[in-house]
Amino acid sequence: xAGITQAPTSQILAAGRRMTLRxxxxxxxxxxxxxxxxLGLGLRLIHYSNTAGTTGKGEVPDGYSVSRAxxxxxxxxxxxxxxxxTSVYFCASSPLSGDGTDTQYFxxxxxxxxx
Amino acid sequence: xxxVEQHPSTLSVQExxxxxxxxxxxxxxxNYFPWYxxxxxxRPQLIIDIRSNVGEKKDQxxxxxxxxxxxxxxxxxxxxxxxDSAVYFCDLFKTIFGAGTRLFVKA
Numbered sequence: 369x370a371g372i373t374q375a376p377t378s379q380i381l382a383a384g385r386r387m388t389l390r391x392x393x394x395x396x397x398x399x400x401x402x403x404x405x406x407l408g409l410g411l412r413l414i415h416y417s418n419t420a421g422t423t424g425k426g427e428v429p430d431g432y433s434v435s436r437a438x439x440x441x442x443x444x445x446x447x448x449x450x451x452x453x454t455s456v457y458f459c460a461s462s463p464l465s466g467d468g469t470d471t472q473y474f475x476x477x478x479x480x481x482x483x
Numbered sequence: 484x485x486x487v488e489q490h491p492s493t494l495s496v497q498e499x500x501x502x503x504x505x506x507x508x509x510x511x512x513x514n515y516f517p518w519y520x521x522x523x524x525x526r527p528q529l530i531i532d533i534r535s536n537v538g539e540k541k542d543q544x545x546x547x548x549x550x551x552x553x554x555x556x557x558x559x560x561x562x563x564x565x566x567d568s569a570v571y572f573c574d575l576f577k578t579i580f581g582a583g584t585r586l587f588v589k590a
Contacts, residue, residue, distance in 0.1 A: 401578060410572060410582045411527070426578065458526060462577060469515040469534060470577055474526040 371395060374459050374475040381449050381482050389444045389478050391459030398464035400442040401472065402426075402434060404455040411458065417442055418464055449482045456480070485510040489573055489581025496563050497589050504584045506573035507555040516549055516556045519572045521583075527572060531558070563588045 372393040381387050393400065398419050403411040413426030417436040431453060433445045442461075446453055457478045462470035486509045496502050506516075517532035533540045533547045533556065540547050546559040560567055568588045573581040 399577075411580045413578045416578065468513070468576075469532075471517060471529050471532065472519075472527075472574070472577060474528065476526050 372459060372461055372473055372475040374457075374478050376478060377476070378479040379481070381446075381480065383450055383482055384448050387446045387449055387480070389446075389457055389459075389480070391442045391444070391475055392440050393442075393459075393461045393473075393475075394440065395461060395463075395473065396439060397461035397473070398439070399462045399470070400436065401460045401462075402432070402442070402444045403458045403460065404428065404453075405458060405477075406455050414444065414457075449480075451482045454480060454482045485513075485576055485579050487573060487575045487579055487581050489584060491584060492582065493585045493587075495587040495589065498563060498565060500563055502558075502560045502563055502567070502586055502588075504558045504571055504573070504586075505555055506557070506575075506581050508575050509554065510575075513575050515577075516547065517574045518547060518558045519574060519580075521570045521572065523569070530571075560586075565590050 375390045401416045402414040405411050412428050414432050415434040417423045420436050420439050423434050459475040460472040462472045489506045514535035519527040520530045521527040531545050531547050533549050544561050549556040565588050570583045570585050572583050
């Protein structure tokens, strides 16, 4: 495959609906991340996972949940979507080298609109 | 906690001129300072990075300098071209990004 992929590419969702954004990487990276990028703003960390079976909260975790059942997949779930969750969502991965010098590789993004 | 400030937020230069973007941080524990470029509608991608044991690194028209004493690191782009137009982000501790600099290169 081509590194890191996300699905869907874009989605329009009614408020209150549940939605799962998918992220898969084939680089055998230990760490994975979810960011949101609002229009004109920078990247904000939602949740992360340093290894399969573990997850942690980022800067803006409320309203989102993640799981890391295996190395390759890191889905992000919105339990009950609200309009303020309208954003572009990027998944990323990094090797987690242990010396703090990791490059992050980003997926192509999912554009989510909540009405 | 860790914090990084990126300036300027917008930068407009004439083709062929140089561009400099600076990030200042508050915590000295980081030892890795990457820069990412994001073209319109695309994903962020690494363009250059520097480890803390090096003061400067160059890759063709781009360079990064690091001043650990003053706690800032800068991206330098020389001989700018229209395709350099994008948003540039610095990164600290992998998950703390600067707010971004939108660079416009006018032909």
